[in-house]
Amino acid sequence: MKKIYPSFLIMQKLPTNIRTRFSSIFSQEEMSYLSNIFSLERRPVSFRVNTLLSSPEEVSEALEWAKIEFTLLDFPTGCFVLGNQYIESDIWKIDIYKKWYIYMQSISSQSPVHFFSPNLSQFSPQGEMKPQFRILDACAAPWWKTSQLSALYPNSEIHAFEPNKIRFDKMQHNLKKLWCTNVTAIHDEIRNIWKYIDEENYFDMILIDAPCSSEGSISLHNDKFLESWDISHIKRNYKRQKFILSDTIPYLKEWWELIYSTCTIAPEENEAVVHYALCNYPELTLENIDINQNKYIKYKESLKSFEKMIFKTEISEKTLRVIPSEYSEWFYMAKFIKSSE
Numbered sequence: 001m002k003k004i005y006p007s008f009l010i011m012q013k014l015p016t017n018i019r020t021r022f023s024s025i026f027s028q029e030e031m032s033y034l035s036n037i038f039s040l041e042r043r044p045v046s047f048r049v050n051t052l053l054s055s056p057e058e059v060s061e062a063l064e065w066a067k068i069e070f071t072l073l074d075f076p077t078g079c080f081v082l083g084n085q086y087i088e089s090d091i092w093k094i095d096i097y098k099k100w101y102i103y104m105q106s107i108s109s110q111s112p113v114h115f116f117s118p119n120l121s122q123f124s125p126q127g128e129m130k131p132q133f134r135i136l137d138a139c140a141a142p143w144w145k146t147s148q149l150s151a152l153y154p155n156s157e158i159h160a161f162e163p164n165k166i167r168f169d170k171m172q173h174n175l176k177k178l179w180c181t182n183v184t185a186i187h188d189e190i191r192n193i194w195k196y197i198d199e200e201n202y203f204d205m206i207l208i209d210a211p212c213s214s215e216g217s218i219s220l221h222n223d224k225f226l227e228s229w230d231i232s233h234i235k236r237n238y239k240r241q242k243f244i245l246s247d248t249i250p251y252l253k254e255w256w257e258l259i260y261s262t263c264t265i266a267p268e269e270n271e272a273v274v275h276y277a278l279c280n281y282p283e284l285t286l287e288n289i290d291i292n293q294n295k296y297i298k299y300k301e302s303l304k305s306f307e308k309m310i311f312k313t314e315i316s317e318k319t320l321r322v323i324p325s326e327y328s329e330w331f332y333m334a335k336f337i338k339s340s341e
């Protein structure tokens with residue numbers, strides 16, 4: 001029989017450095033909630049339909065035929081969640097998986113791209129014209145959001161940067177399989193964007209799904225992560241994230257949109273980066289983003305301050321911290337608009 005530990009004992013299983021750190025971010029009540037989440041062994045399988053090759057109706061029919069219980073969510077649009085009894089390999093044998101009609105992706109990870117305003121997430125019949133945009137995916141691999149953007153904006157031109165060779169090669173292979181023909185994959189760091197795009201104010205939409213310390217995947221079953229956690233990673237990422245933002249902002253068109261997201265808890269990599277952007281780029285303003293909370297996705301206000309940092313007021317009001325739950329993992333999202341200042 002599975003043992004159920006009280007939350008304070010679960011918390012004690014977290015290494016002291018992480019526990020101390022989290023106590024400075026979360027209230028006691030939140031810590032006790034999180035302790036249960038950290039002890040989860042797995043979450044239900046979730047994926048999205050690849051609308052470049054299939055439709056929610058076709059995928060639903062295939063799952064019904066295979067007698068697999070599922071829920072199709074309203075948000076993120078096209079997201080399927082399977083009953084708790086299934087594991088990923090249960091769908092490997094179904095055609096919709098083998099034919100790349102679906103694509104494994106967590107609920108939180110599917111969310112950020114839906115906050116761009118030209119939201120075309122309704123699935124229109126094949127062949128219907130959709131508007132053309134220029135989209136930059138500044139940190140692309142392992143291609144979850146690139147392929148999602150490609151499907152949401154099939155007539156748009158998407159440039160996807162990734163400096164890591166192994167991740168880049170895998171990305172190219174999978175983009176082909178998913179039929180993402182509108183993506184130009186570029187094996188380089190975003191700071192070299194000037195080599196490939198020779199005009200500033202070029203993109204309508206920019207996604208920075210930043211390299212981060214990935215604390216969203218903290219689990220008491222992931223010893224490797226717990227042992228390797230170190231505050232120096234957070235500090236290094238904070239610097240890197242500020243550079244990535246600075247490198248991309250000139251390429252955003254006036255009145256268009258930039259979404260910044262991470263899958264980490266660290267305020268330095270979330271609110272502090274947004275604070276840095278607002279202080280140093282007066283042409284950027286924050287736009288409110290909102291999700292209808294439900295059992296699949298929950299959020300809380302972002303932080304007003306952390307340690308000695310006091311963040312601009314609009315940050316806690318307008319950016320989102322998706323809180324981890326039995327269905328979705330940690331995520332942070334902010335949306336900027338660039339004005340002409």
Ligand SMILES: C[S@@+](CC[C@H](N)C(=O)[O-])C[C@H]1O[C@@H](n2cnc3c(N)ncnc32)[C@H](O)[C@@H]1O
Pocket residue numbers: 109138139140141142143144145146161162163164167188189190191209210211212244
């Ligand atoms: C959080 S992952 C992106 C996940 C991806 N957007 C997705 O949804 O699949 C961050 C990626 O940024 C890449 N990266 C790191 N430094 C970068 C840089 N300077 N310029 C562009 N990409 C970078 C990393 O190699 C990593 O693949």
